[in-house]
Amino acid sequence: MENSLVNKYNIPGPRYTSYPTVPYWDEAGFSGNAWKNSVIRSFNESDSEEGISIYIHLPFCEALCTFCACHKRITKQHSVETPYLESVLKEWDLYLKLFNGKKPKLKELHLGGGTPTFFSPENLKTLLEGLFSTVEIAENQEFSFEGHPNNTTKEHLQVLFDLGFTRCSFGVQDYDPIVQKAINRIQPFENVKNVTEWAREIGYKSVSHDLIFGLPHQTWEKMEHSIHKTMELKPDRLAFYSYAHVPWIKGVGQRGFDENDLPSGDEKRKLYENGKKLLEDLGYKEVGMDHFSLEHDDLYQSLKSGNIHRNFMGYSSSKTQLMIGLGMSAISDSWYAFAQNEKTVEDYQTRVEEGKIPVFRGHILDDEDLKIRQHILNLMCRLETSWDVQTAFPELENAIGNLKEMESDGLIEITENKIKITEKGRAFTRNVAMTFDLRMLRKQPQTRIFSMTV
Template sequence: EVARLAPLLNPERKVVQLHFGGGSPTFLRPDEIRRLGEIIHKHFKFAPDIEASVEVDPRRLTREHMVALREVGFNRASMGVQDFNPKVQESIHRIQPREMTQQAMDWMRELGYGSINLDLIYGLPNQTPETFNETLNTVLEMKPDRLAVFSYAHVPWIKPAQKILEDKVLPTPESKLEVLKLVIERLTANDQYVYIGMDHFAKPTDELAIAQKNKQLQRNFQGYSTRAGSDIYAFGMSSISQIPDAYWQNEKELPKYQEAVDGGRVPLHRAYFVTEEDNLRRETIMRVMCDLSLDFGAMSRKLGINFEQHFASELATLAPFEADGLVKRTAAGLEVTDAGRLFIRNIAMSFDNTLSPSNERRHSKTI
């Protein structure tokens, strides 16, 4: 698939970000990782300051995996932890003691990985604010460079593996909100981490924190980024690519993906061509999620519209958020308050004209 697409792109364009994820890349053997690296380097040129990140699973990780990944150019790593509490780990069938995660981090630091991210999840069975506070104590002792703290999204109709939790009692939205408030308070205390947009935390000297402060933060399928205007070309089953005017997704089932690639065809599952209206809304939602504010004048100039007129009905739907102190009007436009950051998705959804009540079951709840 890489060999077929690469000749269609400008050979002088350099890769500024590389992400190897979508599950467990370290399922591959070290020699397979090196082979994949050879393929990527053969067909693409890399920028000298490339950000190359990989998701690893500590439960199936060896030092040789991390050596192979470093050899082919990866300089950042991310690991899923979810929760360090043994009862929670047992309930979600993911046994991963602290020592296992610490060993992986030690290998990464020894081998020169410049940034280490840990993923946590709240809203899991047997989680309480008290138990999650203990997990936060452990995480703060480990000192990752970045943290992503996600709300558990129970979508078994999309992820059948989640059916094992169907008979488990999940925390209420109120309990999850209490945990999220705890997370923000603990991680941002004494300027240990900066709260980035939604879900993410980074050290104050991290480029994400600096970009957010300077209103230069971006967001794409991989999360928050400092690289604006980069096209995303994705490879592998179910992967999603993005260029300014279109999105497309590869086949979501392995037999169909393999059949297409082996037959010399693009393994296309579906595509969407972006309209002018989509672009206006994408930029608006981006700024809400990245800047936590909207400057109506700046948006009007950037988008070539009268922002307040164009989005009059959407701005009107924010009235309940204003009444609850989650959004406030300013001389320039509007700002999301500290309390409003807990509901940033809901606020941003006000500008999404594709959402309707009928979509409720198709997507996870925001809290």
């Protein structure tokens, strides 16, 4: 990667798990009733054919990882488990009331956090059996969860597998002891090896590991070591993320190290470029942005078939129009609207006990939003987008004009009604998507609200 391109395009920008992005939601135009109506509309349009997705946010962690930008609650008190899970099931009951007695078809389920494996296997089983008693489980369902290698037990893996989970993801981040200490994420390779091998022994069809580049004290030598250690276990998928340094949003959590300990923009891009080449040499295929998989994995197969999707859960090998987020801070997506739940455990549980769906903000998409959303989704998933009379929009000509310099730099190809990101431009996918982001272009942020794109 040319350093001049990194310097030129390394600017703050969204990761586009949604459009509009959260800072540009029109909260004044949002209401709980509008959200419920959008859920009903989406459910009636899509459930019988494709089913729905559910994301459950399980926010508790026993220790704070200083790289983490997730909504979490740090505690060693496991007495919090049962009351929280009871609230999640009560929230789900509030959604069931919107469906007029019709059982939803559950196609995708993901447990995220926080640390889902903070919860005991018994409590997770109680939660899931309570949920499953109210739904019809679709054929070829995709159930997945995130586990911490230090506290995921073989019992966790067996219980979840018996309940239909076939995919699991483990946060590794980096194997270097200096980096691990800086981010407060001490986990021996042996722990990752154990959970990976247990999962395969039990029968999980896909095991994923997360690696992060751009962490404090990281060098290419350390990153190379982490990738080679990962290859000893050969996960089916890899998330190879850029560290999002946003301490102005997340506060003290990301101040656990000196800013000078972070790799520079050029150094960080070298970590990505070298890491990408090594992963490809080792048999992995790059999928969208930040993700790699072996050819047999569903994620790569969905890319080839054109079914790959991206939402608040990241990349998915299939899509549903309606995704309901349960739990503190969870975000839901009805396609026509977004909604986020209360961001503290206490506020979340209070709202649920009051018999209210606990959303506190959201956005109702207008016709223009829906067009732009599809273009950005096309770019993020397929690295290209095209338009016709129905999908064009007034500022399209301006957007194309703003892309001319990227075309000159060899990052994209522009034809009469199509834009395609080149292999050279893949690292700048977020930059390309930003040229379509009308809400951000019309109201540029006055303060820094996004991580750097590179």
